[in-house]
Amino acid sequence: MFSKSVIRSSRVLARGFASTARAERNVAVLGAAGGIGQPMSLLLKTDPLVTKLSLYDVRGAPGVAADISHVNTHSEVKGFEKDDIGAALKGAEIVVIPAGVPRKPGMTRDDLFNTNASIVKSLAEACAEHCPKAHILIISNPVNSTVPIFAEVYKQKGVFDEKRIFGVTTLDVVRASRFLGEIKSKDPKDVKVTVVGGHSGVTIIPLLSQVEAGKDVSGQQYKDLVKRIQFGGDEVVQAKAGTGSATLSMGFAGARFTNSLIRAMNGESNVVEPTFVLSPLYKDQGVSYFASNVELGPEGVKKIHPVGSLSAEEEELMKACLPELKKNIEKGEQFVKA
Numbered sequence: 431m432f433s434k435s436v437i438r439s440s441r442v443l444a445r446g447f448a449s450t451a452r453a454e455r456n457v458a459v460l461g462a463a464g465g466i467g468q469p470m471s472l473l474l475k476t477d478p479l480v481t482k483l484s485l486y487d488v489r490g491a492p493g494v495a496a497d498i499s500h501v502n503t504h505s506e507v508k509g510f511e512k513d514d515i516g517a518a519l520k521g522a523e524i525v526v527i528p529a530g531v532p533r534k535p536g537m538t539r540d541d542l543f544n545t546n547a548s549i550v551k552s553l554a555e556a557c558a559e560h561c562p563k564a565h566i567l568i569i570s571n572p573v574n575s576t577v578p579i580f581a582e583v584y585k586q587k588g589v590f591d592e593k594r595i596f597g598v599t600t601l602d603v604v605r606a607s608r609f610l611g612e613i614k615s616k617d618p619k620d621v622k623v624t625v626v627g628g629h630s631g632v633t634i635i636p637l638l639s640q641v642e643a644g645k646d647v648s649g650q651q652y653k654d655l656v657k658r659i660q661f662g663g664d665e666v667v668q669a670k671a672g673t674g675s676a677t678l679s680m681g682f683a684g685a686r687f688t689n690s691l692i693r694a695m696n697g698e699s700n701v702v703e704p705t706f707v708l709s710p711l712y713k714d715q716g717v718s719y720f721a722s723n724v725e726l727g728p729e730g731v732k733k734i735h736p737v738g739s740l741s742a743e744e745e746e747l748m749k750a751c752l753p754e755l756k757k758n759i760e761k762g763e764q765f766v767k768a
C-alpha cells in the first residue's frame with residue numbers, strides 16, 4: 431500500500447540505520463481497539479516509517495497491542511488502559527483519533543454529534559495537556575464538527591496551532607479514485623481525484639472536471655458517480671446492517687494519510703493530500719474550515735492549494751456544500767464555547 435517514495439524514503443532510513451539514528455516517529459492511536467482502530471493500527475505497524483505505536487482505548491487496547499506487537503517489523507507497540515491516557519500520549523508526534531460511535535442505518539453523521547462531541551472534547555483536553563505540539567488527525571464523526579471542537583479546546587488551552595489539526599477526509603479521495611477507475615476500467619492508482627469541502631453528504635465535492643479520466647463523465651452517469659462518492663459511507667452502513675460503518679477502508683485511508691504526513695515530516699517535498707483544515711478559501715462566506723489539497727511539511731500544513739477552476743456542475747455542488755458546512759462548523763464551535 432505504500433508508494434515508491436515511501437519505499438525509497440524507508441530505504442534511505444534503513445541505509446542510515448547502521449551509522450545514524452533512525453528518525454523517531456511516534457504515533458498514538460486513540461480508539462485503537464475499535465473497528466477502525468484495529469486494522470489501522472495493524473497497517474501502521476507495517477509502515478516502515480513508524481517507529482513507536484501507542485495504542486489507547488477505554489477498553490481492550492492492551493490486548494490489541496499485544497497481538498499487533500508480534501508482527502515482525504521494527505517498531506515498538508504498547509497498549510494503554512483507560513486511565514493511562516497521559517502515558518499513551520507522552521512523546522507522541524502524531525495522534526490519530528478514531529474514537530467514538532459509528533452510524534447505524536437511517537442515521538446521518540450529525541446524529542453522532544451528541545455522543546462523539548463529548549468524547550472528542552475530552553480527548554482534546556488530554557492532548558492539550560500531554561502532547562500539545564503533536565499533529566492531530568481526526569477521524570471521529572461528524573468530522574465537519576469534531577475538527578472545530580478540537581480546535582476550540584486548543585484555543586481555550588492556549589495551545590492552538592492551525593497547522594497541526596487535520597480532519598481526515600482521505601476515504602472520500604480513496605472512494606473517488608476507486609469508483610471513477612471502476613467505470614473507466616482504469617487502475618485507481620492512475621486516477622487521482624481531488625475531493626474538497628467537508629466529510630458528509632452534500633459537503634463532499636469530487637472535482638471530476640480536473641481529472642483526465644473524469645472530464646467526459648456526464649449526464650446520469652455523472653450524477654450517479656457524484657452521489658456514490660458523496661454517500662459511499664451510507665452504502666457501507668446499509669450493507670453492515672446495524673453493525674457499524676466503514677472500518678477496513680477507513681483503516682487503510684487513515685494509515686495512508688499518516689504515512690503521507692510522516693514522509694513530509696521526514697523532509698520529502700511535494701506531499702499533497704486533501705484534508706479538512708482551518709482554511710482561508712471560503713472564509714469570506716463564513717466557512718472557516720474546508721478540505722482541499724494541502725501540501726504537508728515538517729510543521730504540518732505547509733500550503734493550502736486553491737480549489738482551481740470548477741465546472742458548472744461543481745459550482746452547483748459548492749452552493750449546496752457551503753451553507754451545510756458552515757452550520758456543522760458553527761455547531762462544533764458553539765459546543766465548546768457554551
Ligand SMILES: NC(=O)C1=CN([C@@H]2O[C@H](COP(=O)(O)OP(=O)(O)OC[C@H]3O[C@@H](n4cnc5c(N)ncnc54)[C@H](O)[C@@H]3O)[C@@H](O)[C@H]2O)C=CC1
Pocket residue numbers: 460461462463464465466467486487488489528529530531532533542546549552553568569570571572573598599600601602629674675676677680
Ligand atoms: N473520517 C472518516 O472518513 C470516517 C470516520 N468514521 C468514524 O470513526 C469513528 C469510529 O468508528 P469505528 O471504529 O467503526 O467505531 P467502533 O465503535 O468500532 O470503535 C470506536 C472505539 O472508540 C473507543 N472509544 C470510545 N470512547 C473513547 C474515548 N473517550 N477514548 C478512547 N477510545 C474511546 C471505543 O471503545 C471503541 O473501541 C466513528 O465516529 C465513525 O463515524 C468512520 C469511517 C470513516
Ligand SMILES: O=C([O-])CC(=O)C(=O)O
Pocket residue numbers: 532533539571601662663664666667675676
Ligand atoms: O458513513 C459513515 O458514517 C462513516 C464515514 O464517515 C464514511 O464511511 O465515510
